[in-house]
Amino acid sequence: MKTIKVLGTGCAKCKSTIAAAEEAVRTTGADAQVIKVEDIQEMMKYNILTTPALVLDEVVMIKGRVPSIEEIAAMLR
Amino acid sequence: MFDWLDQLIALLVYDTIGLSSESRWGHALHFFFYDSIKILLLLFLIIFLMGIVNSYFPIDRIRAFLSRNKLYGAEYLLASTFGAITPFCSCSSVPLFIGFVKGGIPLGVTFAFLITSPLVNEVAIALFIGMFGLKTTLLYVGSGIVLGTLGGYVLGRLKLEPLLSDWTQGVMQQAQEEDAFNEGRRTFTQRLPEITREAFGIVKTVLLYVLIGIGIGAAMHGFIPTGFFEQYISKENPFAVPIAVILGVPMYSNAAGVLPIIQVMVQKGVPLGTAIAFMMAVVGLSLPEGTLLKKVMSWKLIAIFFGTITFLIIVSGYLFNLIL
Numbered sequence: 594m595k596t597i598k599v600l601g602t603g604c605a606k607c608k609s610t611i612a613a614a615e616e617a618v619r620t621t622g623a624d625a626q627v628i629k630v631e632d633i634q635e636m637m638k639y640n641i642l643t644t645p646a647l648v649l650d651e652v653v654m655i656k657g658r659v660p661s662i663e664e665i666a667a668m669l670r
Numbered sequence: 671m672f673d674w675l676d677q678l679i680a681l682l683v684y685d686t687i688g689l690s691s692e693s694r695w696g697h698a699l700h701f702f703f704y705d706s707i708k709i710l711l712l713l714f715l716i717i718f719l720m721g722i723v724n725s726y727f728p729i730d731r732i733r734a735f736l737s738r739n740k741l742y743g744a745e746y747l748l749a750s751t752f753g754a755i756t757p758f759c760s761c762s763s764v765p766l767f768i769g770f771v772k773g774g775i776p777l778g779v780t781f782a783f784l785i786t787s788p789l790v791n792e793v794a795i796a797l798f799i800g801m802f803g804l805k806t807t808l809l810y811v812g813s814g815i816v817l818g819t820l821g822g823y824v825l826g827r828l829k830l831e832p833l834l835s836d837w838t839q840g841v842m843q844q845a846q847e848e849d850a851f852n853e854g855r856r857t858f859t860q861r862l863p864e865i866t867r868e869a870f871g872i873v874k875t876v877l878l879y880v881l882i883g884i885g886i887g888a889a890m891h892g893f894i895p896t897g898f899f900e901q902y903i904s905k906e907n908p909f910a911v912p913i914a915v916i917l918g919v920p921m922y923s924n925a926a927g928v929l930p931i932i933q934v935m936v937q938k939g940v941p942l943g944t945a946i947a948f949m950m951a952v953v954g955l956s957l958p959e960g961t962l963l964k965k966v967m968s969w970k971l972i973a974i975f976f977g978t979i980t981f982l983i984i985v986s987g988y989l990f991n992l993i994l
Contacts, residue, residue: 602962604761633764633965634837642729642769643762657729657762658868 595625595669600636601645609659610645617665625669672708679704698892705884705930709800710873713880716796717872720755721865729756729766737773746826749779750818753786754811757872763787764962771838774845778826785979786818789954793876794925801933802942806994810946813990817950817982824978833971876926883930890934898938910944911987918951919980925953942994947987955979 597614601607614627630636630648639648643657649668654660679700683689689696732752736745763784770780790811798807831839932945960972967975 602761602764607761633768636765637768637772637841640769640772642733642766644765659871661867 595623595650597625597627597665598630598648599627599645600630600639600641600648602633603631604644606659607645610647613660613662614647614665617662617669620662621666621669623669672704675708676704679707694892698888701891702884702888705800705887706881709797709880709884709930710877712796712800713793713873713876714869716799717792718865718869720757720792720795721868722861723755724757725861725865727752727755732756733770733773733775736770736775736779743823745776745779746782746819746822747815749775749782750786750815750822753783753818754790754815756787757791761962763959764965767963767966768838768841771834771842772845776826777831777834778822778824780822781825781975782818782822785821785954786814788956788959789817789950790814791925793872794929794953797880797925797929801929802936806942809990809993813986814950817979817986821979821982825975828974830971830974833968833974835966835968838966876924879924879927880930883927887930887934890931891937894934894938910941911947911991912984914944914948915951915980915984915987918948919955919976920957921952925949928952941991943987943990943992946990947983950983950986951980954983 597618599607599611599614601610611627611629617623618625618627636644636646639646639653641653641656645659646656647654647660647665654668655664680691683696683700683703684691687699689699691697691700736749736752739745741748767780767784770783771777795807795811798810802810831842834842928949932940932949936942936945955976960976963972963975
């Protein structure tokens with residue numbers, strides 16, 4: 594199973610990223626779970642500078658912007 | 671630059687809709703359509719251009735650069751300038767702060783970046799050009815950068831490291847040079863779709879604020895008599911600038927919502943310097959950002975940070991009123 598982590602302190606952009614990730618999982622039917630990471634110390638382990646960031650299986654894929662649903666879906670396939 | 675648009679809107683409001691160019695409604699409606707379209711065109715253009723710059727100078731590379739080079743004081747100016755060209759959402763301020771500290775960048779330099787970043791951003795620049803012209807825009811951008819540089823320098827000299835939270839101090843002790851994350855080389859045409867999509871996305875998120883701001887501005891434009899504010903806020907009143915700034919600090923809005931209203935206030939008699947100082951306080955300092963920073967520093971340091979910036983904004987308000 595794949596794990597998608599969305600790193601962000603809870604701002605509007607982070608919420609839309611979570612929504613996009615969940616939607617992408619649903620449309621692709623991929624076996625993946627979406628986890629929200631709001632703790633800053635946890636977040637900094639991924640060495641990011643800007644949020645929201647999207648981490649797929651512990652690899653930072655996107656940082657500082659809201660990805661599109663298709664973009665996340667492409668990663669899951 | 672926008673004469674054609676002015677005439678086109680006049681044709682629409684006065685001739686097609688049939689409102690008199692003398693009437694208040696006609697005036698307000700013309701102002702609303704003209705300003706909205708002009709601002710939207712400028713917004714898209716500026717955000718797109720900044721998107722190109724950002725694609726080539728991502729924040730990771732800026733951090734790597736600042737962390738590698740010690741530049742005898744020039745790093746404050748550089749960090750502040752970088753802050754002006756990199757947009758980021760205020761919720762990124764904490765990760766950015768920690769990330770900079772982790773890269774071994776001194777606290778003052780980090781502050782210089784943090785001060786200018788919200789103050790000078792692509793949305794503010796586009797709106798400024800549209801409403802006050804190029805000269806005032808350059809003055810605003812220039813003073814924003816100077817403000818960040820000075821603020822960072824002053825805060826750096828105060829030796830505030832003990833006021834950081836324990837966790838941040840721990841991060842600071844393990845600081846090391848951070849390498850830029852290498853994305854590989856991509857051609858301009860490969861970057862273009864992403865930049866365009868980002869630009870559309872940003873315009874879309876600020877659109878509502880801009881329209882509401884211009885709407886309120888248009889109503890004020892049509893219904894408040896010229897010189898109305900002069901009786902309350904004049905250049906001669908020495909307290910106008912500090913009062914405007916102190917009122918602005920707890921208010922939280924983005925440039926998109928505030929600027930259209932400020933433009934009308936200036937037209938109706940508020941001195942430009944006072945208005946700009948007010949805007950800097952609203953956009954540059956926000957209480958939500960302050961509470962976010964609590965995770966990395968003590969309340970005392972947040973108070974010193976806000977106090978220093980407030981003071982510098984007040985000074986620049988007086989300066990603006992002298993120059994403009």
